[in-house]
Amino acid sequence: MDSMLSNKPVVKLMLLLGGLGLLLLVASNVFHIASSKLTHYEKKEKTIKVLKQVKQAMDNEIKHINRVYLRISSDPVVQDYLYAQKPASFDQRSTEELVMKSLNKYKAANPSILDVYMYVKSSQSIVSTQAVETPEHFFSNQLYHSMEYATWQQLLKSYQNKNYLYLGQASKDSFKSPSLALFQSLPLTDPTGPDATIVIVFKPDSLQSILDTVDPDLRGTVMITDKYDEVLLSSQARKAPDAEVLDEMIGDSGVQYMNENGIKVVLFYLKSTNPQMTYITIIPEHLLDR
The missing domain is CATH 3.30.450 (Beta-Lactamase)
Structure with missing residues (x-):
């Protein structure tokens, strides 16, 4: 008993170090989560920026x-x-x-x-x-x-x-x-x-060179559709989104989440009025979360 009391400062130090280690571990996890969210946000912002460049071009x-x-x-x-x-x-x-x-x-x-x-x-x-x-x-x-x-x-x-x-x-x-x-x-x-x-x-x-500005790291599809939702230009061979998805694109710009052949994808869009066109980027969701 006397030995334990005599080592009390050492025990306190060990407890303190253990607590600090736990705090550092928690802080590290929080930072990692925050960092992941920031990366996801940055990728979304980068995608929107590229889409705006395509529209401007x-x-x-x-x-x-x-x-x-x-x-x-x-x-x-x-x-x-x-x-x-x-x-x-x-x-x-x-x-x-x-x-x-x-x-x-x-x-x-x-x-x-x-x-x-x-x-x-x-x-x-x-x-x-x-x-x-x-x-x-x-x-x-x-x-x-x-x-x-x-x-x-x-x-x-x-x-x-x-x-x-x-x-x-x-x-x-x-x-x-x-x-x-x-x-x-x-x-x-x-x-x-x-x-x-x-x-x-x-x-x-x-x-087609207008679509070549797309960041290859995102590995998505960029397309331009007309007022009848027909694909005018596309960086990859694919059809326009389904009618249900198009019906949800009611604003001048936005983001839609959808399931495509069992894969979760994110759709970014911008609209122009003269002439009436829609600029679309479709990216698998896991590429944004990576």
Whole structure:
């Protein structure tokens, strides 16, 4: 008993050290949990930041294409072809060749443009960067596999027309080489139909490069969908989210959690209104928690 009392300071020291060790262990676990949550948060913030960059890059590309449309629609050669009084000696072919030169000028000046063509109401014809025999023959060479000829014709003749459409593909990997185009009528508000419809087709590689900014460490999918929830662009081959998930995307931006083939995934989205598009990133949840 006397021995234990004489060693009382030692016992207290041992108890104190044991308590400190326990506190350090608890603190270490708390720090690890907090650190994990911070990493999860940082990954979410990084994902949202990348998605915003994709949206900004696409917005810039669309603004650029719209400026090209305005230049073409106000081009003196195009205006004369559509609206100038035609003399008795009017030569349709030579005038179309002048328009072709103008369209080629805009195509050459803009590396992101694959092609430019114009439907002309008065002659029911197509003027492009190359000679066109008939609209049917022109359409057959465009690889617009997602669209029938009748649909394409109807689209050309629509008024108040301003669309960004997935038209087909330039290779077997359709998600990597889509044809995306601006269809815009001239003028926009004539209920009798447009005098012309200008079509500007994006170059697939320039569009796909917008998605190449995605952080490979996240190993997710980035996609852009149109107002009909059709996939316009995607970094991987996959369909748009199910209708139930899309119905929940009611705000301008947000995060959705869903189960995909037994795997928990996180969906981030941003919406734009002009044109109406949705930018989506889908990442397996465990990659964010890692």
